[in-house]
């Protein structure tokens with residue numbers, strides 16, 4: 001059995017961002033990453049919108065605000081340095097009714113407080129210059145927002161971390177651990193392919209992070225609730241209806257940004273979405289995917305019951321939009337009136353790992369819990385991918401403190 005200084009559970013963008021963060025601080029440390037699937041970035045990282053967010057939405061002083069602003073710059077630099085797909089296409093967040101103006105102004109102020117550069121409030125003429133087919137009375141323009149392919153980026157993170165000496169075990173699932181109190185100084189992790197001895201474990205298991213934490217003796221006061229986001233694709237011949245990114249003004253009660261148009265780095269094709277419906281399985285990418293055990297655990301979690309009691313109306317609207325393309329299209333037509341139902345093909349989907357506290361509140365900020373010989377990333381929703389190098393650096397500092405103390 002090989003001894004590692006650090007074992008990272010989860011081969012998504014946060015797991016590999018953390019591996020790079022540790023190697024940059026201390027290249028001598030022996031690291032391994034264990035990933036249950038046969039490929040990296042098979043879940044949230046490989047099923048997201050591919051946007052490098054600029055840091056507008058987040059409460060000043062929060063981890064999200066700080067990490068995203070620094071993360072945007074470091075992600076853009078990383079893509080340029082490694083010749084990965086990256087387009088700084090800019091984004092508009094559009095108000096369609098006057099009653100949305102205060103929320104738009106509020107977003108502008110947040111962005112300025114977060115030191116997001118180049119923000120401008122613009123009127124209908126400037127909206128048309130940037131996005132000729134977009135409607136709207138007023139918009140917040142964020143010129144530094146960009147698009148990338150996070151799967152490609154994570155593969156590059158993995159490649160670099162292996163070149164730097166990390167071992168990556170794919171198709172290897174973390175199952176349980178032996179407490180050092182019973183076996184000595186280090187943790188012994190039991191995986192589907194045998195045991196791994198490690199001084200420190202970092203849990204970056206995304207949709208499974210609360211389950212992994214519990215298996216490691218942590219009792220987080222939250223649970224991951226899976227919310228599926230479904231996309232439509234604009235037909236290729238309609239892709240020129242969108243130049244960059246067109247978003248609505250989000251509902252401040254929810255961390256989700258509302259269905260939007262996203263240009264992708266894949267031949268300029270455009271996605272519309274994602275919505276946010278409760279998934280009946282943590283890795284439930286289709287409406288028909290149900291995992292009875294996971295669904296029961298969601299429905300009986302007291303935090304979800306409280307959340308559901310407060311937000312059932314929004315939940316109902318999301319389900320209605322998920323099953324009725326007409327309703328989805330109507331929302332999209334607010335942004336681009338020319339878009340027709342026939343212009344849209346069904347697209348992919350992603351499942352967000354959104355932590356909800358036992359008191360029923362959606363945990364808005366990134367949540368990282370530090371224990372004796374383990375660190376747990378318990379909430380890393382959007383802009384987690386944008387922020388991954390900075391989250392990795394932050395966790396590396398925590399890890400080194402633990403290992404060197």
Ligand SMILES: Cc1cc2nc3c(=O)[nH]c(=O)nc-3n(C[C@H](O)[C@H](O)[C@H](O)COP(=O)(O)OP(=O)(O)OC[C@H]3O[C@@H](n4cnc5c(N)ncnc54)[C@H](O)[C@@H]3O)c2cc1C
Nearest residue numbers: 010012013014036044045048049051174206350384385386
């Ligand atoms: C629909 C959607 C749109 C989004 N859009 C954006 C965006 O445009 N920009 C942005 O910045 N962010 C976006 N996000 C958020 C972003 O994708 C996440 O913040 C990020 O991918 C989280 O990465 P992760 O490594 O924590 O999780 P994941 O990518 O889910 O990786 C976790 C990994 O852990 C593995 N794992 C789980 N359990 C075990 C186990 N027991 N043993 C071994 N391995 C295990 C899983 O197989 C998985 O590969 C979006 C997310 C979604 C779902």
